Amino acid sequence: MPDELIDAARLDGASEWRIFSTVAVRLMSPALVTIFLFQFVVIWNNFLLPLIMLRNNELWPITFGLFSWQSQVSRDPQLQILTVVGSLVSVIPLIVTFLVLQRYWRAGLAAGSDR
Numbered sequence: 179m180p181d182e183l184i185d186a187a188r189l190d191g192a193s194e195w196r197i198f199s200t201v202a203v204r205l206m207s208p209a210l211v212t213i214f215l216f217q218f219v220v221i222w223n224n225f226l227l228p229l230i231m232l233r234n235n236e237l238w239p240i241t242f243g244l245f246s247w248q249s250q251v252s253r254d255p256q257l258q259i260l261t262v263v264g265s266l267v268s269v270i271p272l273i274v275t276f277l278v279l280q281r282y283w284r285a286g287l288a289a290g291s292d293r
Contacts, residue, residue: 179205211283218275222268240268 179202187197203210225241232238238246247261 207282211279215276215279215283219272222272240264244268 183201183205184197187201192200222239223241224239225245228237228239228242232242235243235246244261244264247257247264251258251261
């Protein structure tokens with residue numbers, strides 16, 4: 179964060195907490211949104227941890243359900259269609275999240291870059 183911004187906020191009479199909450203957080207918002215998007219995708223696509231931890235199939239995430247359908251395709255070919263449609267449906271929350279957060283992500287990528 180440039181020192182000029184901190185000095186300008188102090189001249190305006192802002193406390194340290196107000197400088198952090200109004201200036202620093204807004205400058206960090208593209209980075210915070212990027213971290214959130216990466217974590218959301220990783221958590222949404224998590225496979226190994228639910229495989230190890232969950233025994234009840236009602237608690238399985240969508241990735242594990244798709245895997246179990248795909249492993250049964252040799253016995254029931256109709257599951258291939260369900261697996262493809264399920265894969266499409268599983269991507270929709272990721273697309274919606276990216277579209278909703280796109281303005282916060284893209285708007286500030288060059289903010290504060292005066293060099």
